[in-house]
Amino acid sequence: MRLKGKKVLVTGACGFIGSHLAERLVEEGCKVRAFVFYNSFNSWGWLDEADRKKLREMEVFAGDLRDPNGVKESMKGIDAVFHLGALIGIPFSYHSPDSYVDTNVKGTLNVLQAARSCGVKRVIATSTSEVYGTAKYVPIDESHPLQGQSPYSATKIAADKIAESFNLSFGLPVMIARPFNTYGPRQSARAVIPTVISQAKSGSGTIKLGSLFPTRDMNYVSDTCEGFVKLSECDEAVGKAVNICSGTEVSIGALAKEILGLMHSRKRIAKDGARIRPVRSEVERLVGDNTLLTSLTGWEPRYTLTKGLSETIKWFSVKDNLKRYKSGIYNI
Numbered sequence: 001m002r003l004k005g006k007k008v009l010v011t012g013a014c015g016f017i018g019s020h021l022a023e024r025l026v027e028e029g030c031k032v033r034a035f036v037f038y039n040s041f042n043s044w045g046w047l048d049e050a051d052r053k054k055l056r057e058m059e060v061f062a063g064d065l066r067d068p069n070g071v072k073e074s075m076k077g078i079d080a081v082f083h084l085g086a087l088i089g090i091p092f093s094y095h096s097p098d099s100y101v102d103t104n105v106k107g108t109l110n111v112l113q114a115a116r117s118c119g120v121k122r123v124i125a126t127s128t129s130e131v132y133g134t135a136k137y138v139p140i141d142e143s144h145p146l147q148g149q150s151p152y153s154a155t156k157i158a159a160d161k162i163a164e165s166f167n168l169s170f171g172l173p174v175m176i177a178r179p180f181n182t183y184g185p186r187q188s189a190r191a192v193i194p195t196v197i198s199q200a201k202s203g204s205g206t207i208k209l210g211s212l213f214p215t216r217d218m219n220y221v222s223d224t225c226e227g228f229v230k231l232s233e234c235d236e237a238v239g240k241a242v243n244i245c246s247g248t249e250v251s252i253g254a255l256a257k258e259i260l261g262l263m264h265s266r267k268r269i270a271k272d273g274a275r276i277r278p279v280r281s282e283v284e285r286l287v288g289d290n291t292l293l294t295s296l297t298g299w300e301p302r303y304t305l306t307k308g309l310s311e312t313i314k315w316f317s318v319k320d321n322l323k324r325y326k327s328g329i330y331n332i
Contacts, residue, residue: 001080001122003233004029009078011035011065011111012085012126013058014045016187017179017224021082022047024225026054035074035085038062046186065107072114080122080232083111086156089190090130090277091332093152104155105162112166112174120172124232125163127178127241128156129217129286138249139289142178142241149281160241167239176241177231180288184221184308185315189324189331192216193309196256197316198327200265207260207267208330210275212253217245217288220308223301230297237296245288246301255305262309274330 008025012018013034022034036044044060063070065085075081087093087103108125115123132140133147148154166172183193192209199207227244231237250258256269276282293299303311316322 001233001235003080003229005031006079007031007033007077008080008082009033009035009074010082010084012083014047015084016046017182017221018084019046019050019186020184020221021084021225021228022058023050023054024229025082026057028229032058033074033078034058034060036060036062037085038064049186065110066102068110068113071110072117075114075118075120078118078120080124081111081115081120082124082126082228082232083108084126086126088128088152089332090150090152091190093150093155095332097151100151100155105158108159109162112163112172116166116170116172122232122238123163123172123174124228125159125174125176127160127176128153129178129180129243129245129288130283131157131160131178132286134283135285135287138285138287139247140243140287141289142243142292149283173238175231175237175239177228178241178243179224179227180217180219180243180245180286182219182221182224184312189326192252192255193259193312194316194325195331196259197263197313198322198325200260200263200267201316201322202327204328205267207256207269208272208275209252209256209269210272210277211282212256212269212271213251213284214282215249215251215285215287216255217247217249217286218255218305218308219244219246219301220303220311223303226302227293227299230299231293234296240292242293242296243288243290244293245290247288247290248305249285249287250305258305259309259313262306262313272330
């Protein structure tokens with residue numbers, strides 16, 4: 001299926017990856033309908049920071065994934081759906097797990113039901129590397145066992161399985177995109193890279209982090225979006241879950257040191273007990289296998305970690321961007 005000229009819906013277009021993907025799909029020649037979370041401020045989230053020219057080419061739809069009627073209305077006339085809308089913060093899922101079930105599980109069901117009813121030709125459901133939990137073997141391929149090590153990851157496993165069931169039960173052309181740790185401009189304050197950069201630019205002499213030993217497979221947002229595009233156009237990927245990852249890993253401590261080095265900062269890194277996750281919930285190691293995505297689509301990452309971090313730091317160096325982040329508090 002070629003995307004050019006197709007009418008596509010992006011749920012979660014107000015979020016970090018969703019806003020970048022909506023822009024990328026405009027570049028691809030798609031007619032983009034951007035589903036943003038309704039609020040009384042008429043804020044479109046990070047989509048408000050999108051390229052003005054690209055934004056003018058989008059149709060913005062304000063709604064709530066938890067409402068099946070609004071979701072179905074947003075789906076009318078759509079050829080393909082990129083479903084990225086979700087609650088994603090792991091610490092907040094300890095605090096408010098019900099909201100994760102409502103948004104991530106029921107919201108995904110609403111998207112799938114609407115897509116089936118409206119005759120959508122392709123659904124790309126967004127998963128997460130967190131569904132794998134701590135690696136039982138590396139690199140992690142798509143056959144790795146799923147482990148619900150947090151309420152967040154458990155709801156994403158449930159959403160993945162509901163998506164799988166709609167393909168097997170009803171023949172809905174669903175594929176599951178499973179990005180590993182994505183970073184870049186506009187990422188929320190609850191993620192580690194914005195946490196380090198914003199604290200490095202603050203007045204404090206200390207960078208406060210949680211555990212420094214877990215490893216992550218870091219992917220610049222442009223590479224992740226390119227993975228979504230290539231995957232969506234691949235007919236052979238229908239019915240499959242596919243990793244989007246670099247195949248490399250870096251510890252949180254080493255990542256923080258690289259960021260500080262690029263920023264020429266001498267601030268020290270300290271462990272903050274409030275940021276430590278429950279021992280059995282912490283995912284200690286994530287490094288993905290991208291063989292399936294590469295073999296299906298030819299995709300490969302274009303950004304090294306150093307290049308991606310440099311682009312991210314540059315974005316944070318703009319005063320108006322930095323002031324959005326409250327570096328003095330722990331964002332869950």
